[in-house]
Structure formats: structure tokens, C-alpha cells
Amino acid sequence: GQSLEQPSEVTAVEGAIVQINCTYQTSGFYGLSWYQQHDGGAPTFLSYNALDGLEETGRFSSFLSRSDSYGYLLLQELQMKDSASYFCAVRDSTGGFKTIFGAGTRLFVKA
């Protein structure tokens, strides 16, 4: 089976940097994704890591260590609009390529 762990809640101030960690267990790991979901909205794709290392996309970066079954999402220059839930998700190659999501981290950005 698959399992993912991430903190339930993180609070940070506007302009700061925040890191959301994710550890996972899966039998057929293919890659780690991150999605953002605002209240009442649909999840939207942020980033994907298949190989070890850091991927940077504007203010957001994502990191993966396959040997540690660990990844994180780094948000820089936080803005109020970044307040949302952030989900890590593993792509699992068993039974076809399905994506399994973690429980999500609720980020509160304060002024």
C-alpha cells in the first residue's frame, strides 16, 4: 500500500519562507507531486519531482530524496494569497499510474 505524512498545519508571516515536509511509503514509487487547493476550489498542480534534487518554479521550489523517501515544498516571499492547503502526492506505478494524495497541510499566512 501507500502512505504519506505531512504536517496538518503551518503558520508563517507575509514575506517569510516556509517549508512543508512530506515523507512517503509506497511499493512502486515513480515521483512526488505537490498540489495547492484554496478553500472551495479544485486542487491545482504546482510541481513534480522524479529525480533527487531541487526543482524551482518562481517562488515555489520542491525537493526530493528518493533514498530517504522524503520531499518538501519551499515557498518563498510568502503572500496572503498563498494561504491554502498543500498536498503532496506520490505517483505509483503498481496497477497503472495512479496518484495517491497525503492528508494535506493547511498554510496560514499572517500579515
Place this chain on the structure above:
Amino acid sequence: GAGVSQSPSNKVTEKGKDVELRCDPISGHTALYWYRQSLGQGLEFLIYFQGNSAPDKSGLPSDRFSAERTGGSVSTLTIQRTQQEDSAVYLCASSRTGGDTEAFFGQGTRLTVV
């Protein structure tokens, strides 16, 4: 279409009734996923389609749940004899292929069983 479309957006049903939820994926996307999200919770995987076939049905919670996809496009999730614990937002997502890394989500169907 321009995005993933789900209907209805809201559904209130009486316990014991059957419901059908519809998903229109992005045109040309071969992979389609159904997830369930309870209030404040993560996304629970239900089923995955590649074309019209479902390689993985492991997430369906019980035999009251079924799904089909026709013409490699529209998918219907059916819940028979609904129970109150079925109340949740049902999200559909599609991607170009099964190996594609980015999935595009619809706005979901909020199901309330009373």
C-alpha cells in the same frame, strides 16, 4: 472542453437512493481519476481509468460504488443505496496519459446524503 467539467455541482439525496455523478475530462486526455474529499481532509483515491479500462479499482469503498467510462471520454460514478457517510466532495481529474505528471481537476460534486 477547456477544463474538466463535473455535474451536478451539488447534489442532496435521501439515504438509500442511488446517485450518478458525471465527469467530462479535457478533450484528448486518456487518463481519468476519481477522488473523494471529506471536509478538511485529504483526497481519497477511488478509481483510475486508462481509456475505458480501469486498471485499479482498489479505492472503491464498497460494492455500492461503481464507475464506468465510455468512448474514452465521459465517466460516471454511481453510488447505490447512499449512506450518510457517503457525504463528501467527489473530485474528478484527467491527464493526457497515464504517465503524465500533471492532473487537472474539476470543481467537484458536493454530495449530501440526508
